Each structure stands twice: as structure tokens, then as C-alpha cells.
Amino acid sequence: MQQHTRQHGPSYGDRPPERHRLVRKLQGIADVTSEERQALLDLPMTVRSYARGEDLVREGDVPNECCLILEGFTFRYKLLPDGRRQIMAFHTPGDIPDLQSLHIGVMDHSIGAMMPTQAAFIPHKSMRDLTHAYPGLLHAFWRDTLIDGAISREWLIGVGRRDAHERIAHLICEMLRRLKAVDLAPNDTFKIPATQADVADALGLSNVHVNRVLQDFRREGLITWTNYTVSILDWERLQKRALFDATYLHQAHEAAA
Template sequence: MATIDEPGIQTFARRSEPLIEPSFFEPLFKRWKRRVALSENDKAALRSLPWTVKRYPREAYLAREGEPTKICMVLLEGFALRQKLVSDGSRQIISFHIPGDFLDIQNCMLEVADHNVQSLGRSVVAAVPKEALGALMAENAGIRRAIWLDSLIDSAIFREWVVNVGRRDARGRIAHLLCELAARLRAAGLCSGPTCDFPMTQEQIADATGLTAVHTNRTLQSLRKDGLISLSLNKLTILDWDKLAEEGDFNERYLHHSA
């Protein structure tokens, strides 16, 4: 049975509908497999938690800064972003997320959300009470290590974003962001060849790179003109990976795909 939490948001209780299909967690398990040897029992234990499925419309808030933390969420479908707002109403996007990502794993330990999580387009998440996930982590060393590594790699990505906004020029910032997203989608098996899903608007790219919308538009046009990328219909095609990576000073070491 579905219930409506807020306008446009549907929640499906697991007890009434078996919506957590084994395949939903495959992007998460694929990423973890590169770092931790999880058994089938480990995977079954994670799937057996009291998950609920939440479907969010475009730009809906999945978590709000200042609210008590009660759940942890895994993104199953769609894209999401984390953001901070400042007193004048402007925002800084601090990360983008793809299917298989935990969106708020820090909530296992923290009592209050310190930033917002927002859906990019339509998205589907699996939410679990943080106490249930914490108990599983206490009992299961493999799951605990996998989630710990996820948290550390999140921190590595945040460090790289600080460098990107603080030390690269506009062209470098945007090139680096595009390379990162393509590399993460490819590693998750969500991108084949040079073309990937890319639902971000120019405004969102600007807010992620600390640029104005006008400067972002000019920079994207220059990358297109130089034959490095193509952007159309929510798709990104990287036409020259080597040159784009050079422009963005991109080295995917910080993503720890083989950690």
C-alpha cells in the first residue's frame, strides 16, 4: 500500500509489497565487491532489513538540514544532490549521487542533519531506520567495513571538490566535474561507451563549481566548440576523454575504485 508523505512523495511499506528486489542493490554490491569480500549471507542480511521504498518527484527534499535523523537511505533509481544554503538564499552543491550510493550514512551516528539532500529528477530510494542498520553493522564485520570505506571515500571526494572550487579555473572545474561523474557511472556499470545519463542543469553545474550561470554556459560552450563534449537531452557524451581529463587535472585515484 502506498501512502503520501508530502505532495508527490509516495512511500511503500515493505510489509505490504515486496518492492526491494535483489537487483535493486546490485550497483551497491558491485561497488563494495571491489573493496570488501561480502558473502551471500552478508548481502541477504542487508536486504532483510526493514526497508521502505520512497518515490520522489523532481527537486523534492529527501532530507533537510536541522531535522532529526531517523533513517538512512540508499538511492535505487535516479540522481540526487547534497547542498548547503547560506543566509542570502544562495546554495553550494557539495556532491552528486548515483544509484547504489548511500545518501546519508553519517546519520547512523549523528542526531541532526547538517545539510540538505534533494532529488535531481524523479528518484527512488530505499530507507531503513538508522537503529536497524546500526545493529547490523555491529553484528556484521563485512557490512561494517564496506560502509566505513564508503564514508571514507565520501570524504576523499569532498576533499577533491574543495580543491576543485578553490584552485581550478572555470574550465578546469567543469571538466573535472564531468570526468568525475562519468568515471563513477562507468565504474557502477551505469554508463557504457562515451555517453552517460546527465540530468544536471547549467544552474546546478554552476552551484557545484562556484560559478555564475552565465560563466558556466560560456564554459560549456567552449568545451563543446573544442570537440571535448556533447550535451543534449539529459545525456553527456565525452568526445575526447584524454583532453577533457587534462583540462580538469583529473586523476580518479581519489575515487578509490580499487580500494
């Protein structure tokens, strides 16, 4: 796998705007002071680039750093011995999908790129130093981990109890809310580089079933989904179709611009 790496340390002057997505996300779920904001922006990061289909983190890895998604889109997944795949989460810019590696020594799943993706790798030592110096950020990261667990519970409910239309509508509603929180869903439109096979593997459906549901939604005037771009045409009706309640995302704070 070919990667292009560049190092950013605390002395790096103009912080790339992608770094601010982590700040914005945390401000959307917790109180973050200006000093804590600057400390987040000053974290040392090694940026690596990945092509679609490449793994950022693999099952069995013993990592010593966490990855922050800067640009692109990733997914958490696990393969069964016969090659069947279960996607357990989608991760967007501003997410640290392997934050748990700070406390769990061996990765029990993989994280792959769904499109050309840039991720910033932060040494575990730097994360521990940060949360020791700023206990408020420790609580913010803990809250983020709890919300990640809440999202997993909603996905489990979807696979176990929602019908196909509810599952797909719920996923679209969730992604809109999450991407809006990091300024990536203007005018209720966002990019999600998921194929119908990806959606099927995430929601426990067949490719044919996913295709039929998306066609139904287009005919009903709820959404368009073309070339990885989703546009919400009727948010209120889509929420009702999904039985969607955003409480589990716990976006109680208004993120700063």
C-alpha cells in the same frame, strides 16, 4: 509533498535490481562475501518517491533511518540566510548520502532530488544490527564514508584552485567513473539531470561561465551535453584538460556483475 510508499521486508522474494547497485558499489571498494551480499539485499526498506526539487532530508531533521538512492539523482546542499545555495555533492544510485546520520543526531544540510527519484529508507536499527552481525560490512561502509570525504576534498580543491575548464572537466570525469561503477554509463554516456545553474552552484561559477565552458568543450570535440545526457567523445584529452587522477575514488576492487 505527495509520496508513494511501499514496504519491502526480509521475506521479499525477488529483490528489485536497483537494490543491487548498493552491493555493486561496495564490491567496487571493498571485499564483500556472498553472505554479506545477501544480508544487504535482505535489509528492510521503505521506498519513497520524490519529484524534482523535493527534499529527501532537510537541515535540522533528526533522522532515525538512512536513505539509499535507488533511481534518480540527488544533491547535498546548504542555503545561506539570504537564499544563496551551495551544492556540496551529487549522489547517484547506490549511494547512501546520509550514512553519517547513524552517528550524527541532527542533519546540518539538506539532500534534494534533481529529478524524479526513488529512495529506500533503512531504519538505523537495521543498519546497526547489520554491521554488528557482519563486521566486514561495517568496514565497507566506513571506507565508503572515507571516500565521500575524499570526494569533498577534491571539490574543495576545484573551487579553490582549478580554473573553470578544469572544474567542469573534472566533474564530468568523476561522474563517469562513479556511474560506471554501478553500470549507469554505457559507452561512456550517462545522464546527469543538472542545469547550468546547478553546475554553477556546485563549482562556484556563474551560469554564463558554465555555458561558455561547455560550448568550448563541444567545439573541441571532448563531450556533448544535451538534454541531461553527457557523452564523452575523447576520454584521454578530457582527463588531461581536467588534470584528473581517479585515485581519490579508491575504486580498487573489480565489482561483480
